[in-house]
Amino acid sequence: MTVDELNKIIRSGMIPGALFFFGEERFMLENRLAALRKKLLPGGLSEFNLSLIEGKTTAAEIIAAAEVLPQIGDRRLVIVKNSGMFANLTTSEFKAVKAYIPEFPEYACLVFVEPEFDPKKARSLKFIEDAGGAVVNFEYQPVNKLEVWVEKQLAKAEKDIIARDLSYFVRIAGPSMAGLDKECRKLILYLGDGRRRVTREDIDAVVPRSTEVRLYDIFGKLLAGGKSVGLAREQLARLKTENASPTMVLSVMLDQVYELLLCKLLKQDGMTAAEMVGYFDRKPPLFAVNKAIENGRRFSESALKNLVRKGLGYLTDIKTGKIDGWDAAELYAAEITLKK
Secondary structure, X not given: OOHHHHHHHHHHOOOOOEEEEEOOOHHHHHHHHHHHHHHHOOOOOHHHHEEEEEOOOOHHHHHHHHHOOOOOOOOEEEEEEOOOOOOOOOOHHHHHHHHHHHHOOOOEEEEEEOOOOOHHHHHHHHHHHHOOOEEEEOOOOOHXXXXXXXXXXXXXXXXXXXXXXXXXXXXXXXXXXXXXHHHHXXXXXXXXXXXXXXXXXXXXXXXXXXXXXXXXXXXXXXXXXXXXXXXXXXXXXXXXXXXXXXXXXXXXXXXXXXXXXXXXXHHHOOOOHHHHHHHOOOOOOHHHHHHHHHHHOOOOHHHHHHHHHHHHHHHHHHHOOOXXXXXXXXXXXXXXXXXX
């Protein structure tokens, strides 16, 4: 089930008995959990009909909480957070919960919240859907949706922003809605009551650039060559002193190389930039896709494929201890400047 579909069933009140929430977008996850709680347990019913179980637990404790009859209201809500029960799908505890789901009482709504759950294991949760429930992956939202959301948050505070600066703000603040919410609040306080329009200068004054955005800048400098390469290396050294994860640094650079290759191959198939957007995991704005197409022209197809293989090799070597993480990241940066 998508987040949009979840929103519809919450509004309708036709909420299934079993739900499983996971994914990296924690802000939206918690927001939807609060909306679910408000819909099922209006007024003061939380005091009587809510069980919140956090941390490591047992199947017996979950079942006992679900079996308690609701008081005053019609539904009982049991929220199980970070149980760890879904990390290993072969344990007796997991199997006991799996066996119980098809039999739980109609008045109960059982919600598992496991943000760290591996999406690759999502097929193992089909038993929840088979019982009439739903599995929802709270992924980072595409840029266009984040822009709409940010614009609404600013409008509530009677602030506005032009489209170009809105796109810039979302790009440098990063994809997390929690981070965007925090930076929106900072901007609103910074403007105070005297000004309505958010400008790029305001954004630069208040909003720190996320590590990922800084890496996009570094990648651009590596591609530009010349003196820009030296600046890129200085920025990489700064990330190192800030204890950034070298694996993350290498992964982001590898993702950007892959995007250049993807654009080159799709362009050869006759696709436009607008058509390519849907092929990107992070749903970038159109100008970013056009930039990737332009940068991809700097490399041959074979050079990009070789860089992808090299990056994957470095990641494997880091995991197996064959190479230091920062040595690998710096070597890969050098590879990017050399391959054409």
